Each structure stands twice: as structure tokens, then as C-alpha cells.
Amino acid sequence: xxxxxxxxxxxxxxxxxxxxxxxxxxxxxxxxxxxxxxxxxxxxxxxxxxxxxxxxxxxxxxxxxxxxxxxxxxxxxxxxxxxxxxxxxxxxxxxxxxxxxxxxxxxxxxxxxxxxxxxxxxxxxxxxxxxxxxxxxxxxxxxxxxxxxxxxxxxxx
Numbered sequence: 503x504x505x506x507x508x509x510x511x512x513x514x515x516x517x518x519x520x521x522x523x524x525x526x527x528x529x530x531x532x533x534x535x536x537x538x539x540x541x542x543x544x545x546x547x548x549x550x551x552x553x554x555x556x557x558x559x560x561x562x563x564x565x566x567x568x569x570x571x572x573x574x575x576x577x578x579x580x581x582x583x584x585x586x587x588x589x590x591x592x593x594x595x596x597x598x599x600x601x602x603x604x605x606x607x608x609x610x611x612x613x614x615x616x617x618x619x620x621x622x623x624x625x626x627x628x629x630x631x632x633x634x635x636x637x638x639x640x641x642x643x644x645x646x647x648x649x650x651x652x653x654x655x656x657x658x659x
Contacts, residue, residue, distance in 0.1 A: 525602035537599045555600030555645040557592045566591040570609040588641050590614045593632040596645035597623035
């Protein structure tokens with residue numbers, strides 16, 4: 503229904519499928535991208551004209567293990583709060599979902615770097631800009647390809 507409303511189509515015209523790796527994929531209308539995240543009782547849905555990835559984690563989640571971070575990140579995150587660690591983890595998950603490969607990339611293959619109001623996440627020479635916000639007892643992350651023109655101010659409730 504959300505995609506139908508945004509695209510101006512009837513809900514019966516919307517076709518959602520899955521990629522070969524299991525990621526949700528908009529088959530019709532063309533030119534749309536979708537990402538889903540859920541951690542009961544929370545859900546986050548991302549729809550965009552550019553590849554997008556979203557993730558959501560509760561604030562009271564266990565922080566990720568140390569080996570979820572690169573050596574550079576571990577050094578930069580020494581003494582960081584649990585919220586900061588969960589934010590970095592959530593950014594990595596959103597980054598991986600942006601390419602539909604969340605189940606095929608290890609966390610230590612992605613590196614997060616503070617950048618302006620958000621984070622940059624880099625893996626295999628591919629970079630996303632990630633907006634992270636802490637709200638309603640959750641950490642929410644939205645990742646889009648760097649250079650796509652998307653700004654965090656475009657994030658609508």
C-alpha cells in the first residue's frame with residue numbers, strides 16, 4: 503500500500519519479489535527499491551528511487567561483539583557507549599541491505615566512519631552514506647549510495 507501510494511498505482515499493480523539472495527525487490531513498478539527491517543515490536547520500511555538499505559535495533563540490544571568491527575574501528579570506538587556500538591552495527595546492516603547482500607557480507611568487511619551528521623560505510627570500494635537516529639527506544643539506520651543526492655533531511659516519518 504505504501505508503494506502504491508508513492509508511485510500513484512493501484513495496490514494490485516504492485517509486485518514485490520525476492521532477489522537470488524533473499525532480499526525483497528520491487529518488480530513493478532520499475533525504478534523503485536525497497537528495504538525492510540524488523541525487530542519485534544519495531545519495523546522500518548525504506549522505499550526509494552535509488553538503492554536503499556534500512557535496519558532497526560532496540561536500544562537495549564546487546565552490543566555487537568568486538569570482532570564485528572575492523573581494527574581501525576575498534577581503535578576509534580574504545581570506550582564508546584553501547585548506543586554508539588549499536589549505531590555502528592545498525593549502519594553496517596543497512597549498508598549491506600542497500601546492495602541486497604546482508605547475508606553474504608561479514609561485518610568486519612565493512613568500515614564505518616563518522617561523516618557530518620551521519621556515517622559513511624565502506625566495503626570493497628563501495629560506499630554508502632548512512633543516516634542514523636535514536637528514537638522511540640530504537641536505533642534506526644537508512645543507507646543510500648554515496649553521491650545519490652539523498653540527504654538525511656529527506657528522511658520522512
